[in-house]
Amino acid sequence: MSSALKDHDRVVITGVGLTSPNGNNLAEFRGALLEGRSGVVPFETRYMPPTLAGVCNFETSRYQKKKDLRRGTRAGSVAIYCANEAVKDAGFDWPAVRKDRVGVYVGITEHGNVETENEIYEISKFDYDTSVWSHHHNPRTVANNAAGEVTISLGITGPHLCLGAACAAGNAGFIQGVQMLRLDEVDLAIAGGVSESIHTFGIFASFHAQGALARHENPAKACRPFDLARNGIVVAEGGGLVTLERLPDALARGANIYGEIVGYAMNSDAGDFVLPDRNRQAECVKLALSRAGIGPEDVDIVSSHATATEQGDIEEAAALAEVFGDLPHVAINNTKSFIGHAMGAAGALELLGNLPSFRDGVAHATINLDDPDPRCRLPQVVANTPRRLERVRHILNNSFGMLGINSVVIVRRYPD
Amino acid sequence: MTRDDIRQVILDILERIAPDEDLSNITDDVPFREQLELDSMDFLDIVMELRKRYRVQIPEDDYEHLATMQGTVNYLEPKLKDVVK
Numbered sequence: 001m002s003s004a005l006k007d008h009d010r011v012v013i014t015g016v017g018l019t020s021p022n023g024n025n026l027a028e029f030r031g032a033l034l035e036g037r038s039g040v041v042p043f044e045t046r047y048m049p050p051t052l053a054g055v056c057n058f059e060t061s062r063y064q065k066k067k068d069l070r071r072g073t074r075a076g077s078v079a080i081y082c083a084n085e086a087v088k089d090a091g092f093d094w095p096a097v098r099k100d101r102v103g104v105y106v107g108i109t110e111h112g113n114v115e116t117e118n119e120i121y122e123i124s125k126f127d128y129d130t131s132v133w134s135h136h137h138n139p140r141t142v143a144n145n146a147a148g149e150v151t152i153s154l155g156i157t158g159p160h161l162c163l164g165a166a167c168a169a170g171n172a173g174f175i176q177g178v179q180m181l182r183l184d185e186v187d188l189a190i191a192g193g194v195s196e197s198i199h200t201f202g203i204f205a206s207f208h209a210q211g212a213l214a215r216h217e218n219p220a221k222a223c224r225p226f227d228l229a230r231n232g233i234v235v236a237e238g239g240g241l242v243t244l245e246r247l248p249d250a251l252a253r254g255a256n257i258y259g260e261i262v263g264y265a266m267n268s269d270a271g272d273f274v275l276p277d278r279n280r281q282a283e284c285v286k287l288a289l290s291r292a293g294i295g296p297e298d299v300d301i302v303s304s305h306a307t308a309t310e311q312g313d314i315e316e317a318a319a320l321a322e323v324f325g326d327l328p329h330v331a332i333n334n335t336k337s338f339i340g341h342a343m344g345a346a347g348a349l350e351l352l353g354n355l356p357s358f359r360d361g362v363a364h365a366t367i368n369l370d371d372p373d374p375r376c377r378l379p380q381v382v383a384n385t386p387r388r389l390e391r392v393r394h395i396l397n398n399s400f401g402m403l404g405i406n407s408v409v410i411v412r413r414y415p416d
Numbered sequence: 417m418t419r420d421d422i423r424q425v426i427l428d429i430l431e432r433i434a435p436d437e438d439l440s441n442i443t444d445d446v447p448f449r450e451q452l453e454l455d456s457m458d459f460l461d462i463v464m465e466l467r468k469r470y471r472v473q474i475p476e477d478d479y480e481h482l483a484t485m486q487g488t489v490n491y492l493e494p495k496l497k498d499v500v501k
């Protein structure tokens with residue numbers, strides 16, 4: 001795809017804003033990933049016994065007044081923080097940027113559960129009198145909430161929307177941004193994904209009911225993708241948004257370029273509500289490779305989606321084995337082992353934490369891989385300690401979600 | 417509640433609804449909106465808080481009485497006179 005692209009259609013990442021349970025900017029996050037520092041902590045939520053979660057501690061007041069925080073949502077707050085950080089990182093002279101040519105594309109796994117649960121809890125204290133149901137409920141729960149709050153924060157008058165894509169949402173946000181730039185709908189896309197999911201008890205209760213909620217006496221050891229002792233998902237919050245620009249625009253303003261998005265794909269299993277499908281996942285990876293005009297041998301780092309559920313890990317390992325076989329130079333890693341599953345932000349954070357590899361030449365590890373599951377036969381997994389690579393030219397980022405939604409994004413080093 | 421009690425209740429509510437504002441110099445006979453950054457959703461918050469705290473139902477037609485501190489206290493005085501602080 002990219003080799004035949006005109007420069008106008010080449011899209012690069014020029015700014016990164018993120019909050020993760022183990023870091024509130026790319027340098028902190030990368031440092032934690034290289035040092036093996038987890039962001040999973042004990043967590044209590046309404047109605048549930050004590051559990052574990054990946055909790056973010058970004059400075060909410062950096063870009064919002066107290067009133068904005070009171071009126072808006074946690075998802076909006078995460079998105080505002082990340083968007084402002086990305087814009088700052090990209091070095092824009094923001095007042096001079098044409099705001100009607102900026103688009104905001106925020107991937108979300110779900111939205112509104114937090115606010116709905118809160119309101120039901122609130123009216124329960126009034127014998128379920130609906131006259132005390134908040135007038136803020138609707139603007140807080142509309143599906144475009146997080147992206148819309150970003151436009152208000154940054155004065156953006158171009159298009160905005162949230163992309164509901166389960167846990168493939170972070171990649172979906174990136175892909176939408178690339179597409180809108182190529183269609184010339186916008187000149188700048190703020191794109192990625194966010195999640196506020198730890199603030200709804202329902203997600204914990206549902207994973208628990210499914211037998212898929214992780215537990216461990218040491219929170220840092222709870223999320224164990226590809227490990228025999230895994231026992232489920234650690235729910236996390238977080239956000240990762242980037243500024244995407246067409247290559248000539250980025251070059252003209254002398255922007256720092258983190259990498260070029262050269263391939264992507266999305267497809268659907270058309271099968272089960274929750275169980276993944278190795279065949280469709282492999283097809284998705286192959287489609288992204290084909291569009292990037294590269295083969296498996298050209299990929300240096302594969303950021304896996306694995307969530308530490310038995311079937312999820314096994315299916316993805318099989319899909320990766322089908323595509324990458326025993327290619328020895330490929331490094332396969334996993335970010336959830338450090339921070340848990342950041343849902344709508346997962347795909348975004350997982351790609352962003354790997355981007356510095358283009359410069360430092362290191363693949364961060366998958367931690368907590370003490371006893372590899374033989375059913376996840378992936379000799380290339382970077383187990384527990386980072387691996388120095390001979391070259392890092394392409395990073396491939398997997399992100400899959402419920403209802404059988406698959407997404408893959410491939411980023412190339414720039415300059416190549 | 418006395419008029420002073422009601423005034424304090426309104427200040428407490430405003431502090432929650434407009435947390436960035438300095439409320440120490442509110443002039444009672446000047447509209448809130450000329451002194452504070454308040455919009456229609458904020459006014460609904462005031463109405464909602466009174467409903468939650470004291471079960472006071474304020475019909476939409478009466479919202480005009482809530483424009484100033486003085487007007488709000490005047491309006492609420494008979495409704496809250498039997499409420500123990």
